[in-house]
Amino acid sequence: MASKKNSNDMNESRRGRQDGQELLLYLLDAVDKIDMIDPSDIPNIDLYMDQVTTYMDEHLKQSRRYSEDKILTKTMINNYAKNNLLPPPEKKKYSKEHIMLLIFIYYYKGILSLQDIQSILEPIGERYFHAGSGRSVADLYAEVIRMDRDRQENFREEVNDMVDDAADYFSDSKGEEREFLRVLSMINMLAFDVFVRKMLIEKLIDRYFSSDASSQDRASRKKKKDVSPETE
Numbered sequence: 001m002a003s004k005k006n007s008n009d010m011n012e013s014r015r016g017r018q019d020g021q022e023l024l025l026y027l028l029d030a031v032d033k034i035d036m037i038d039p040s041d042i043p044n045i046d047l048y049m050d051q052v053t054t055y056m057d058e059h060l061k062q063s064r065r066y067s068e069d070k071i072l073t074k075t076m077i078n079n080y081a082k083n084n085l086l087p088p089p090e091k092k093k094y095s096k097e098h099i100m101l102l103i104f105i106y107y108y109k110g111i112l113s114l115q116d117i118q119s120i121l122e123p124i125g126e127r128y129f130h131a132g133s134g135r136s137v138a139d140l141y142a143e144v145i146r147m148d149r150d151r152q153e154n155f156r157e158e159v160n161d162m163v164d165d166a167a168d169y170f171s172d173s174k175g176e177e178r179e180f181l182r183v184l185s186m187i188n189m190l191a192f193d194v195f196v197r198k199m200l201i202e203k204l205i206d207r208y209f210s211s212d213a214s215s216q217d218r219a220s221r222k223k224k225k226d227v228s229p230e231t232e
Contacts, residue, residue, distance in 0.1 A: 046093035
């Protein structure tokens with residue numbers, strides 16, 4: 001009787017490892033398919049809006065959840081320009097730097113409001129868009145892509161650790177319940193990560209990019225300047 005129980009436990013353990021390995025491979029495949037457009041793949045010629053939407057749909061198609069999803073539409077582009085997320089086109093054409101800013105918007109919009117994205121991209125547009133000298137939008141984009149590729153490799157390791165950690169929770173479950181609870185644990189861990197990271201992003205935007213923060217910073221500097229040594 002004990003031997004049969006031990007055999008069942010071993011089979012459950014083996015199935016648990018197999019389920020974990022399948023889950024890991026499934027998630028790593030998703031991480032590997034994340035689209036990152038290399039700077040050299042962005043056209044050096046200006047594009048009309050239809051060409052821009054076609055280009056984005058083609059190069060970011062792996063990021064779509066459903067095949068019918070649109071990466072970018074004309075309405076979206078017009079809305080971004082209207083809300084100062086994107087500099088206006090020149091003679092109805094969009095430059096290489098426009099495309100780079102649209103790629104930034106695409107990644108940001110999944111977690112940030114348009115107002116927050118504007119807080120980030122408006123100063124980028126003012127400082128680096130078509131910059132005559134110094135750093136350009138293209139320089140920023142190239143460095144961000146390099147950074148994201150490093151993060152992608154690090155994230156593979158994080159996913160691996162999460163799958164292992166998920167097996168430690170609800171460890172007394174078996175069969176279909178074990179697989180369900182393992183996936184539920186993964187969703188919860190990833191959701192908590194997203195929640196915390198989103199909160200930290202918003203804190204950084206509020207402190208360094210929002211107009212209110214800039215006004216407060218200027219007021220604080222003025223107040224310090226106005227205070228004489230005798231009154232401090």
